[in-house]
Amino acid sequence: MASTVKLLSALALTFSVSGAALAEDLVGDATKGEKVFKKCQACHTVEEGGPNRVGPNLYGFMNRGIATAAGYNYSAGMKEYAATGAKWDEATLFKYVEKPKALVPKTNMSFPGLKKPEDRKDLLAYLEAATGYKK
Template identity: 50%
Template sequence: MMLAGWLALTPLGAMAQDAEAGQRVFNQCRACHTINQGGRNGVGPNLHGVLDRAAGAVEGFRYSAPMRERAASGLAWTEENLIAYITDPKSVVPGGSMSYVGLRNPEQRANLLAYLRQATAAAN
């Protein structure tokens, strides 16, 4: 995988991260994902605790074969891998079932990551 290439596009430490703005970005994700602890899976898995979680690890969610293969190869949702996936899901999991084309704006990606981090911390 060329995750390093995506990382070069988004130096996370170089920009401010705004969780409130990230919550607005997450509204695009709500059609398929929940984020609350114990929340239901939808079209996509619940994202509570996604940071540093192994890919394909949400109990009860039916992952695509390509996602299961990437999970078996050791993919974990580090900040860097999650940013790469949010940027271009098909480059990280070719043939995966996530229909989202990707979030191209680096500031929105950083804000979304801040929201995911904050929402998980607030729910614990």
């Protein structure tokens, strides 16, 4: 009995360790990501109930669907992209922040993009935490 318990906890440990390693590969470093987000801050707030600026408030954006921040007037291009059934997840965001106009050709978000994959990963980790993303 005792040995079964030991075996089970050893297994649980193995799984949780490999799970954590995987998650880290995908999400990057939120502390570094907060610095990357400084490039977005002129136009976006992240906190719940934060104001729309030049761009929409991003609280909950990965759960609420594309182009749906309350009181924000999106471009026709972003609405068209939303109508394709796409959603903001790690894969679409990774592409969008690399080069917004490559993913959403008619967006009016004037931001050239983040070339470094590391910056994009770190930014995503920060954004998910700061905007209350519920996976």
